[in-house]
Amino acid sequence: MSARCIIIRDGKILLQLSKKGDFYRLPGGRVKPEETIVQALERELREELGIEKIIDPELLFIVESFYRRHSGVVHEIGFYFGCDKASIDFDKIVPKENHLRIEWVPLEKVNQHNLRPSALAPYLVKLGESKPEKPIYIVNVDVNSI
Numbered sequence: 001m002s003a004r005c006i007i008i009r010d011g012k013i014l015l016q017l018s019k020k021g022d023f024y025r026l027p028g029g030r031v032k033p034e035e036t037i038v039q040a041l042e043r044e045l046r047e048e049l050g051i052e053k054i055i056d057p058e059l060l061f062i063v064e065s066f067y068r069r070h071s072g073v074v075h076e077i078g079f080y081f082g083c084d085k086a087s088i089d090f091d092k093i094v095p096k097e098n099h100l101r102i103e104w105v106p107l108e109k110v111n112q113h114n115l116r117p118s119a120l121a122p123y124l125v126k127l128g129e130s131k132p133e134k135p136i137y138i139v140n141v142d143v144n145s146i
Contacts, residue, residue, distance in 0.1 A: 001030070001037070001076065001077050001078075001079070002028060002029060002030055002031060002040075002076060002079070003028050003031055003037045003038070004025070004028030004041070004078060004079070004081070005027050005041060005045055005054065005083040006026060006080055006124070007027070007083050007084070011106060011128055012106050013104070014027060014093065014102060014103075015027075015104075015115075016048075016095075016100055016101065017101040017102070017103060023115060023116050024105065024110070024114055025115070027045060027049060028040075028044045028045065028048075029048070030044075038054070038081075041054060041079075042054050047097070048095065048096055048100055050093070050096050054081075057081035057082065058083075058084075059081055060080055060082045060127075060131060060135060060136070061120060061123060061136050062078070062079055062135055062137045062138070063077070063117050063119065063137075063138045063140050064076075064138070064140065065077075065117045065119075065139075065141075066140070066141045067116070067117070067141075068144070080120065082127075108128075110125055116142065117140035117142065119138050119139065120138060120140065123138065
């Protein structure tokens with residue numbers, strides 16, 4: 001299970017570049033057994049980007065993903081929250097971990113070739129126009145990628 005944050009500012013979305021630099025993903029990460037999804041979201045953002053508090057995170061997407069790792073196919077449920085109400089100084093967001101690289105990417109440049117999970121890309125692009133009225137459930141299958 002994972003929890004990730006969607007932060008949009010001036011038509012751009014905050015994305016993390018993968019370690020290999022071959023795709024983007026949203027900030028966040030795995031949920032530990034002893035924490036709630038929102039606690040995990042806040043912990044990950046604090047550890048990765050120094051964001052101390054998320055105010056009223058809004059669940060926008062639930063993505064059930066299937067993707068391949070070297071150890072086999074992974075089945076993951078991801079919870080994607082709108083974090084526009086976060087008490088964030090956007091100009092001071094910097095990676096707190098050496099392996100992280102972040103970028104503000106124009107929404108129209110997000111596509112299924114450069115984002116994981118790929119099925120989420122067209123929904124993120126539409127966020128520039130409006131947010132969904134209720135969380136959207138998406139199934140993502142990326143079993144041909146490693």
